Amino acid sequence: VAQAEHFEIVDRPLPSPEQGEVLVRNSFLSVEPAMRGWIADIGNYSAAVEIGAVMRSLAVGHVVESHSPDYLVGDALLGWFGWQQYSIGNSGNIIGRIEHSDLPLSLSLGVLGLTGVTALLALTKIGDPKPGDMLVVSTAAGSVGSAVGQIGRMLGCRTVGITGSDEKVALCREAFGYDAAINYRSGDLDAALAATCPDGVDIYFDNTAGSISDSVLRHLATFARIVNCGTASISDWTNWPTGPRVERHLLVKRARMQGFVIFDHMHEWPAAVRQLAQWVRSGQLRYEEDVLEGIEAAPDALAGLYRGENKGKRVIRL
Numbered sequence: 411v412a413q414a415e416h417f418e419i420v421d422r423p424l425p426s427p428e429q430g431e432v433l434v435r436n437s438f439l440s441v442e443p444a445m446r447g448w449i450a451d452i453g454n455y456s457a458a459v460e461i462g463a464v465m466r467s468l469a470v471g472h473v474v475e476s477h478s479p480d481y482l483v484g485d486a487l488l489g490w491f492g493w494q495q496y497s498i499g500n501s502g503n504i505i506g507r508i509e510h511s512d513l514p515l516s517l518s519l520g521v522l523g524l525t526g527v528t529a530l531l532a533l534t535k536i537g538d539p540k541p542g543d544m545l546v547v548s549t550a551a552g553s554v555g556s557a558v559g560q561i562g563r564m565l566g567c568r569t570v571g572i573t574g575s576d577e578k579v580a581l582c583r584e585a586f587g588y589d590a591a592i593n594y595r596s597g598d599l600d601a602a603l604a605a606t607c608p609d610g611v612d613i614y615f616d617n618t619a620g621s622i623s624d625s626v627l628r629h630l631a632t633f634a635r636i637v638n639c640g641t642a643s644i645s646d647w648t649n650w651p652t653g654p655r656v657e658r659h660l661l662v663k664r665a666r667m668q669g670f671v672i673f674d675h676m677h678e679w680p681a682a683v684r685q686l687a688q689w690v691r692s693g694q695l696r697y698e699e700d701v702l703e704g705i706e707a708a709p710d711a712l713a714g715l716y717r718g719e720n721k722g723k724r725v726i727r728l
């Protein structure tokens with residue numbers, strides 16, 4: 411994982427927007443586990459961030475200068491604005507105007523942004539949740555995981571969260587409504603899964619891969635669905651890790667495993683955000699935020715995610 415010393419904070423003159431562009435003052439920058447992949451030189455679903463380039467990131471901010479007919483000064487925008495205080499926004503990097511002005515702006519990076527939309531779409535499209543299904547979620551107290559557990563519960567699933575500390579187990583139970591939660595760092599995960607899912611796992615929402623998933627796959631129910639959303643437990647794909655083969659589990663249980671990448675579903679983003687915002691307003695969808703202060707916090711922010719420091723969505727407030 412990239413550590414603080416691999417990033418550099420650089421001062422540059424304020425950029426000037428050209429015709430069709432806006433200048434955005436960023437208020438919150440996102441910190442994503444996926445950033446580890448974006449800066450790796452091994453192939454990914456998106457081009458690698460070059461050495462010396464601005465760190466790719468979603469951010470939310472306000473337009474402070476507009477040369478675009480589409481945006482006014484004061485508009486709140488979500489976009490790929492990078493880890494910077496000010497950014498040029500244009501048709502290439504703006505995702506859209508933030509419409510839900512009654513809710514905190516930072517939520518557009520979390521429960522009303524990439525992680526919430528991923529939770530909703532990946533669970534419903536690939537997980538195919540049905541009332542009574544047993545849903546197991548890894549990184550259960552994180553930004554994606556906490557939303558998956560709650561949405562699954564709203565759809566009638568029984569939910570079990572897997573997470574990395576007793577404090578997060580309590581958060582899963584008390585804030586995010588999981589029926590049960592397991593600390594994978596303490597004790598025997600297999601035994602805990604056998605006890606909490608005696609009839610097997612119908613949906614496994616996998617954010618970690620690795621040994622956590624190896625355990626869950628031993629407890630699948632017939633016709634289980636595995637949502638392959640993240641690989642947080644594998645730190646290095648240059649030395650491709652090996653593990654138990656999955657084919658026998660899939661065959662015997664007639665299970666289906668499918669990858670999900672949010673960038674295939676951007677056309678569904680606005681409708682998903684409207685649904686998520688409605689649940690947030692009604693109190694049915696709760697969230698936690700882990701807010702770091704200032705651009706100075708950025709260099710160590712990614713490594714901290716992989717130390718498991720965050721509860722909920724990690725953002726940087728500027």
Ligand SMILES: NC(=O)c1ccc[n+]([C@@H]2O[C@H](COP(=O)([O-])OP(=O)(O)OC[C@H]3O[C@@H](n4cnc5c(N)ncnc54)[C@H](OP(=O)(O)O)[C@@H]3O)[C@@H](O)[C@H]2O)c1
Binds near residue numbers: 573
């Ligand atoms: N496919 C997509 O389109 C898409 C979109 C967004 C996010 N994702 C993926 O969804 C997952 C969760 O993302 P998020 O933004 O919500 O992050 P998050 O869960 O809020 O934070 C990352 C969490 O990963 C866990 N973790 C770190 N190192 C680990 C390890 N070695 N083994 C097991 N768990 C470890 C930690 O939780 P614990 O303390 O519980 O271990 C940490 O808090 C990530 O894998 C991310 O890449 C995928």
